[in-house]
Amino acid sequence: MTARRRVAVLAGGRSSEHAISVASASSVLQALDASRYEAVLIEIGRDGRWELSAARQSLPDAEGSGIASLPVVADSAPAQALGHVDVVLPILHGPFGEDGTVQGLLELAGVPYVGAGVAASALCMDKDLCKAVLRDRGIAVARNVTLRNGDRTEHPFGYPVFVKPARLGSSVGITKAHDEGELRDAIALARRHDDKVLIEELVPGTEVECGVLGNRDPIASEVGEIVAHAEWYDYSAKYDEGGMDLVVPARIPADVAERVRRIAVDSFIATECEGMARIDFFVRPDDEVVVNEINTIPGFTATSVYTKLFEASGNPYPDLLDRLIDLALERHARRSRLEY
Ligand SMILES: Nc1ncnc2c1ncn2[C@@H]1O[C@H](COP(=O)(O)OP(=O)(O)OP(=O)(O)O)[C@@H](O)[C@H]1O
């Protein structure tokens, strides 16, 4: 029998999506097969402090390297207790987790980790930059203007428009603005979360999402349709009981679903994602497929959209975790052979 792999799950984090991350991480810990994985939870507080969970009691005295050499936790009791780690699962959403910062730290520490690398994480976190890359590859995205601090708030679109912080998730800081007055308030709200703000044209039609899994040869999941029980898919529609329904497969023609899946994979490759991503789309009434955004660490509980889409595609949650861990190790081994 081979030794169990030591898996460190990073949860929480500094962003406003802290609580969602904790829920995802707790599902992951439950789903990891205990006969093959020794899991340890590292919680990152809203204040940015890293802490080993109570699970450290069960850890043997650690030698080895890996995450113990991370600057943030070096010299701390948790770092000494943690010891060698085979792979890290950063189950973090938003800034300081999904945006390449933690990924950079893990690169420096030389530890394999699940999901997109530094550049893809940073790119996909930034809705403005991500659209630029997708547009460049001929992938349709919603038109927008980008406001940086001090920019005038003019836009060429009719109302309503969507106003968003460039780098956040879970609909936090987003407003559907119906007139100029609401636009002003919407920009003020978005600016509390980011100094870069997008005003986007409204894309009418059906909202669908597609999961992607893989490194060099990624596969797409079934396409799911989001039915939000609200004017749009806002925070409460996402997380309140009964706030939304996920319809799988989406009620769109088969050839359109196939196009969504193809564009999902194309977008994943164009942005150099690895491991996993959930790509969010609009399908216009004329069946044009428009990418809304890419999530490199999507909600990851046992009942999250990404999980359900792969379940419907024949990949149950524990298998999905196995696959993601294998992909992390594969990338690490491949990159370790490179000469820099
Ligand atoms: N241009 C648009 N046209 C129509 N609806 C939009 C548009 N932009 C956003 N929305 C609505 O707002 C929701 C949230 O937008 P978006 O996905 O960009 O935010 P997010 O906070 O990054 O979400 P996530 O939780 O997926 O990370 C969308 O799911 C959709 O319902």
Ligand SMILES: [Mg+2]
């Ligand atoms: Mg989204």
